[in-house]
Amino acid sequence: MSNYKDIIASVKDTRGGIIEAFHALQKEYNYIPAEAFREAARVFKLSEAEAYGVGTFYSYLSFEKRGKYIIRMCESAPCHVAGADEVLKALENHLGIAVGETTPDGKFTLELTECIGQCQVTPVITVNSDPIGNIDPQRIAEVLAPFK
Amino acid sequence: MAEEKRIILEYADQINPENAGEYIKVGGYKGLEKARAMSRKDVIEEVKKSGLRGRGGAGFPAGLKWSFVPEAPVKYVVCNLDEGEPGTYKDRIICQKNAQAVLEGMAICGTAIDSTKGYIYCRGEYPYVVDLLNKAIDSAKEAGVLGDFDIEVRMGAGAYVCGEETALIESIEGNRGEPRFKPPFPGVEGLWGVPTIVNNVETFAALPYILSNGGEWFAGIGAPKYPGTKILTLTGDVNNATYFEVPTDYNLRDVIYTLGGGIKNGKKFKAVQVGGTSGAFIPEQNLNTPIDFDSMSAIGAALGSGAVLVLDETRDIVDVVTRIAKFFEHESCGKCNPCREGTFRAFELMEIINDGLGNAGDLDTLKILGRVMKNASFCGLGQAAPIPIQSTLQHFEHEYKRKFL
Numbered sequence: 360m361s362n363y364k365d366i367i368a369s370v371k372d373t374r375g376g377i378i379e380a381f382h383a384l385q386k387e388y389n390y391i392p393a394e395a396f397r398e399a400a401r402v403f404k405l406s407e408a409e410a411y412g413v414g415t416f417y418s419y420l421s422f423e424k425r426g427k428y429i430i431r432m433c434e435s436a437p438c439h440v441a442g443a444d445e446v447l448k449a450l451e452n453h454l455g456i457a458v459g460e461t462t463p464d465g466k467f468t469l470e471l472t473e474c475i476g477q478c479q480v481t482p483v484i485t486v487n488s489d490p491i492g493n494i495d496p497q498r499i500a501e502v503l504a505p506f507k
Numbered sequence: 508m509a510e511e512k513r514i515i516l517e518y519a520d521q522i523n524p525e526n527a528g529e530y531i532k533v534g535g536y537k538g539l540e541k542a543r544a545m546s547r548k549d550v551i552e553e554v555k556k557s558g559l560r561g562r563g564g565a566g567f568p569a570g571l572k573w574s575f576v577p578e579a580p581v582k583y584v585v586c587n588l589d590e591g592e593p594g595t596y597k598d599r600i601i602c603q604k605n606a607q608a609v610l611e612g613m614a615i616c617g618t619a620i621d622s623t624k625g626y627i628y629c630r631g632e633y634p635y636v637v638d639l640l641n642k643a644i645d646s647a648k649e650a651g652v653l654g655d656f657d658i659e660v661r662m663g664a665g666a667y668v669c670g671e672e673t674a675l676i677e678s679i680e681g682n683r684g685e686p687r688f689k690p691p692f693p694g695v696e697g698l699w700g701v702p703t704i705v706n707n708v709e710t711f712a713a714l715p716y717i718l719s720n721g722g723e724w725f726a727g728i729g730a731p732k733y734p735g736t737k738i739l740t741l742t743g744d745v746n747n748a749t750y751f752e753v754p755t756d757y758n759l760r761d762v763i764y765t766l767g768g769g770i771k772n773g774k775k776f777k778a779v780q781v782g783g784t785s786g787a788f789i790p791e792q793n794l795n796t797p798i799d800f801d802s803m804s805a806i807g808a809a810l811g812s813g814a815v816l817v818l819d820e821t822r823d824i825v826d827v828v829t830r831i832a833k834f835f836e837h838e839s840c841g842k843c844n845p846c847r848e849g850t851f852r853a854f855e856l857m858e859i860i861n862d863g864l865g866n867a868g869d870l871d872t873l874k875i876l877g878r879v880m881k882n883a884s885f886c887g888l889g890q891a892a893p894i895p896i897q898s899t900l901q902h903f904e905h906e907y908k909r910k911f912l
């Protein structure tokens with residue numbers, strides 16, 4: 360973890376760009392590590408409290424270590440009526456973790472999300488922001504097979 | 508009637524949205540060229556004449572909004588691509604099918620209000636749209652069509668309230684996305700304190716066609732008081748759960764039965780929620796209503812973002828509304844008490860009722876709570892949060908009562 364300084368430096372001239380910095384860091388590490396967070400606050404001339412206040416406002420940003428693949432289940436109304444609950448149960452069973460947890464091997468984190476704007480193929484999950492639609496609870500193993 | 512009318516999406520899947528050259532071949536950037544040859548006042552007059560009203564939900568006349576912008580050395584044009592309303596993906600579709608029209612629309616607005624800098628605020632859930640837009644901007648710059656108008660894409664990070672224009676501005680400034688007090692409106696004092704026009708993606712995308720074909724042409728399409736087309740996204744229990752562009756006088760029943768191909772699996776209709784998760788649930792007897800802004804308001808509903816969620820006869824409305832109440836509890840930014848506390852209590856009550864533990868008194872409490880939230884919340888989120896509850900209590904109260912048994 361050495362290049363976080365470069366990542367932050369690459370957006371430092373963006374006015375009000377701390378959220379852009381958080382995005383860039385999260386893209387690299389899947390979360391925002393404490394050391395990198397402190398550096399971002401410093402570069403954008405915010406107190407750590409202020410920067411933390413900004414970062415934690417946004418549900419897409421995480422300050423806790425997460426797995427290599429972040430699986431998010433959409434639970435908004437259209438996905439809900441399309442059977443999101445059953446998909447979520449199947450995901451929990453398959454991964455052996457509950458929402459908010461990471462598998463012991465550090466591979467998968469399971470989260471909930473509101474609508475991700477792919478409602479033509481409900482129910483929808485995302486794996487690291489890539490949407491996968493028409494999820495059938497029976498076929499979770501197949502869907503997750505490419506992520507090893 | 509009952510047919511689609513494609514203006515913004517006419518060349519969907521026929522041109523590469525990243526490529527300015529392909530868009531120019533089908534008539535693109537003619538509107539901007541025309542606008543640049545006109546006086547600023549005349550551009551605004553043309554947009555006023557078209558009758559174009561905001562497609563982000565509030566339905567405010569675009570030309571009128573622009574006319575309030577005072578003189579200032581720096582002004583901004585902001586495109587609202589936050590699209591957080593569940594069941595809505597039309598702004599994504601517009602970008603993926605016709606991104607150049609959005610850029611052209613923003614530049615037309617820039618010409619009208621004398622601004623040389625635009626921002627697109629794209630929701631964090633669409634990183635692939637951010638990539639597409641950046642390529643589209645590069646291509647337009649290379650083609651030289653944007654002139655001195657610069658466009659920068661910023662990304663949101665999973666906060667529904669950031670679709671509210673002042674919260675969006677806070678977010679671009681790098682702050683928590685909490686709404687600001689209005690007035691002053693952004694048109695007078697917006698991003699970094701200077702005049703800023705915030706419009707929805709679909710509003711911007713209509714502008715090239717208005718400028719090239721004339722305001723009068725646009726005013727003649729669809730409903731006279733809310734002219735043009737509207738892109739709808741159908742979800743739930745319909746056969747064709749996809750997107751459509753229709754004239755604004757299109758009938759809601761036709762949306763479901765013609766475009767939507769009717770209810771799935773031969774079942775019967777129960778209710779439709781129009782406008783996304785903050786919209787009202789509409790019963791069968793109100794289906795013969797045109798979808799335009801004012802007709803929907805007249806039946807106590809809202810066109811909103813143009814999302815259409817259809818529920819068949821077997822659906823548990825109270826369960827769906829409970830899920831929606833959780834959405835608002837989660838998305839409330841916490842700035843004001845009626846919404847922070849109200850969305851929490853509303854969700855709590857809905858869960859009690861949904862679990863079969865409620866009573867008639869809970870319904871009364873929900874009604875009072877809804878009135879307080881509607882009247883006392885600081886922004887549109889808290890004001891709209893009770894609508895799904897109130898509208899289902901109005902039309903489907905028996906479904907709540909059935910849960911008491």
Ligand SMILES: Cc1cc2nc3c(=O)[nH]c(=O)nc-3n(C[C@H](O)[C@H](O)[C@H](O)COP(=O)(O)O)c2cc1C
Pocket residue numbers: 560561562563564565566567587588589590591592667668669670671672673705706707708710711886887888
């Ligand atoms: C809670 C809330 C969420 C909103 N979300 C959006 C949104 O996602 N996209 C949008 O264009 N407008 C949204 N709006 C409306 C904007 O505040 C604003 O009215 C709109 O962007 C203006 O553009 P228009 O006049 O072209 O519609 C939202 C409003 C509220 C209160």
Ligand code: SF4
Pocket residue numbers: 668686838839840841842843844846847884885886887888889890
């Ligand atoms: S109404 Fe809700 S979202 Fe809006 S300012 Fe108040 S707490 Fe925030």
Ligand code: FES
Pocket residue numbers: 433434435436437438439473474475476477478481482483593594595
């Ligand atoms: S409701 Fe799940 S993707 Fe839109």
